[in-house]
Amino acid sequence: MKNKKEQKSVSSLNSTVKNMVPAVLTAISATGLGFIALYTSPVPMIQDFGKMLTIGIVISFFVGLFILIPVLFTRDHFFTKKNGKNPKVQGTSKVERLLEKITRTVISFKWVVIFLALITAGLGIWGDINTGVETDVETFMPQNTPELKDIHKLREILGTTDQVSIMYSAEHVLDNNILKWTDDMTETLQKKFPDVVVNSQSITTLLKKANGGKVPENPKSVINRMPEDQLKLFVNKEQTEGVITVGIKHLEAKNLKRFIGYLESYVGKNQLAGLTTTVTGKSVLDVEMVSSLTTGRHKMTLIGVGLVFLGLLAIYRHPLKAFIPLLPILFIVGWSGGIMYLFGIAYTPLTATLGALIIGIGTEFTILIMERFYEERKKGFASMEAIIIANKKIGRAVFASGLSVIGGFSALLVSDFVILSNFGMMTLLNVFFALLSTIIVMPAILIIFDRFVKVKKGKLQAAEE
Template structure:
């Protein structure tokens, strides 16, 4: 290991210009990968491709479409049932179907058209049957010798009898048809008879399409599966353009639905990333300028930005997308990268002030800080990489890119900083030792007080951690994505206002498969399943499937005759049938609308619905669809967070044990951070900060960041002990020398995280608040708890004349 860092030092001292030049050239090449970065909010980032639900959803969306986009039409001065409005909606729907991303478009107008066609066909069939019946009766009467007058009476009698039988067969429906007159979209009486019952109430089959008894209406569009979320804003714009071109006089229109919400999230992410990047740089520049009094104190920033270009470029080449979770990487890596650069800069400055020649200062800094920070980065990577145990791809990507990012930042900062120092200082020699700074003096005082009262400090920290862990189970979990997105987004407010009119817009969807799902026994089983779910789970508002259409045409029951089922299915408008029945009739969709529920509640509901879900032989049913994926993935994000943290702790201890070959040295950096995790839970509880998909990974993040601080203190303590200082003197020297750098680097990391608090995303804002507090706690733990633990556990008595004696 020493030979490696000696070789790096020799290269930096002899060829600094070449090193800088090659790094810049490589930056340009690697940076091209940034152009390959895609922003993805789709189901590919939410759940593994190997998951059965993902595979079922892919099949489901190919057959029935994906998310739903809808237009709410509200009567103001105009009428939804006027001939002109109906005509314009027909034209609008035709234009919407021409949009490539839209699979189907359906509204009450389709039902009206279907009713007109059925009524015309029924009238034609009825008239033909009547004429045939009368003709047959008259012919039979004539054959029996009836006179022309008797034949006329027979015709009248048969006609009356036939109409009486129709009235008995179809009941009030027949009477309504008679009163409505000729079927047509230009006949107000006919339209009224189709939409409303005789008592003026809306017909049951139209309650979803025309909420609030027909004062409003919905145009429901099914989006094709596989549409990238980055294309959703453009899709919504196409729909808006078509809607604005329609001459819907006196009708107010609003567009909403999942595609519009995700489109809004996509646009907000793009603007948020730019804001956070800019704020990170400004805040770190201020902090470095104020609390890091060295020559070229802002040098860390351009070096870190080069590291960031490398990281983003690697993300692009690896095909890792930018998601709601991975977008948080940018300010995090800026903070951590600046942290590494500060450590190198501080040690080099310390060596120069100690009177060493530039070449010696670089060699000594590389020899001492290379392994120290390297071990810290190794430990951080072990903490971050445990995120790979998550079932959610975006969390896995977060762990991978944090690991790659810190390794890249360490490597580039390590080489580039010292190459720049070599060119800047050339052959400069510092001939005098500079007095300790105010920060060093303060750290010496802190160390002295910690050494005097280590037991009290440890017990206090331990009690606070226990209290925090006891509060952990009481933390609120927020998994509703709508509550985690920008709350002032017009799209969200619009959706809320629409829900006040139409009710819940979320659905739990299932795919039913059989050799033929229209067979009597399959439809009867679907009816039993749908009714039992609605009965057993009051959270479900309504069920929709082919069962509804079959029962609607058969007095609210599924008939035993296959012919009646087939006839009912033929009556379903094609635009609606595509959403609930596959073309080959081997698959059907069944959906249940639900109110405004959090993802956790939806997950519990889905689990109850699918528990012990048995089907007859030859029939299968699986939950599928984008909402199902959201439910499963968000649940997975918040599950096993304690397990992930324990795995991280075990990995770091194992890694440090391999490096140090000492249990005590492996535990020193970890124990203070375990206390921080407990403190963090307590603070989250007191501040009422909920656990969300991002704050759920805090344990791994705290382990990674905190262990770096504690390892640097531990390494410097060991270095001073190896020089012959006693325990107390070594602690004072370690804290006074590393304290300034750790404080500066800790504050820059905090600055990086603090930019997340300016995000419009509630999820990122909560994450920013907790990470700022946790990083501050890690800093306190490294500078106070760790020295107290060392003071209690390291009882070696070797002393030299340092002016400080061991207890």
């Protein structure tokens, strides 16, 4: 027969697998659905970020299930004291007493807690809508790097280091009428956009230099004498495509996008019949990339909320139980946006992913609290006692998990890259909000909505911890 120590170890193992593993599986499933929202970004970098986060949580679950639980069982089964008692964990009683005190206070003022959460989150969402977006990629890197200083110095000398290109194509781009259009476009761009365009060059620029400042009446004779390497900068070998290079001042992505729109409109209005034009270049690609990274944050957040809700609805088959874990997370999204607006922190391509990220992290905490709450309700405990037990027992684990996340992301704070340090700071703040919302707001929500969730109660029994 098994001795008491063996029986207790096996009982603990069975209880953990039976009660905790399904709750954790539900939590990481919701977390993964939150991260899947990152896949909707048109930028491969963000998609890959979402994939790695999803892979990470799956690996963590299996490591916990097949490595951590067996290690803990082995410790309890073979390495406990002879009397079968484990060493007392220092500080456990103090932490639980503190959590119990907080929970009782929250329940006493549950409507005040919910009201304050709603008001502050609402104000935060308003602030988030009005929060600026940092789109100048040069501000993301260390400002004292030699490479950045060299770019600034070169910009002072040349007037520009950025450019866009106007590509045009026709059956023969060196026909006189197309050359006249090319010359007019090249000469008028700086006059049309004096605050942005620094210079512009095309095939007619070379022709003028070779012909005393005028486009020759017979350009073919001049072109035939030009070096091929010089000619191919503006016209392809088949002479069916040409390009006008436009040097521009350094602009943030928002202003650059506006200029590109004006330029496309101007070129389109002055386009010759039979001529196809396109505004392109690295600057155009850069502005599209940064815009895609930053403007889709609200869509990713909403998609994340929707996916998590549908996933929990499929698991619980109860709309309210699917919505309860998400409500505290919606508060966090508002609080985070409010903090960024209040302290003038602009969104970057990384912080734009915080909505989906916090949905994934935060729902794990709230689901664990809710699962334990309804577990105690099924045992026959009243809602007050059930939430106190849940917050005391799971709250400590949630704090430990949250502090480990905070510790990991704290490393980003020392990065020389502003984009990384800001992302680390806002992630730490959001995890802190997740802890605050889980321990303080979630109990109030569970108590208020408890009457609408029917629980099949069993006989009241003491929970073995």
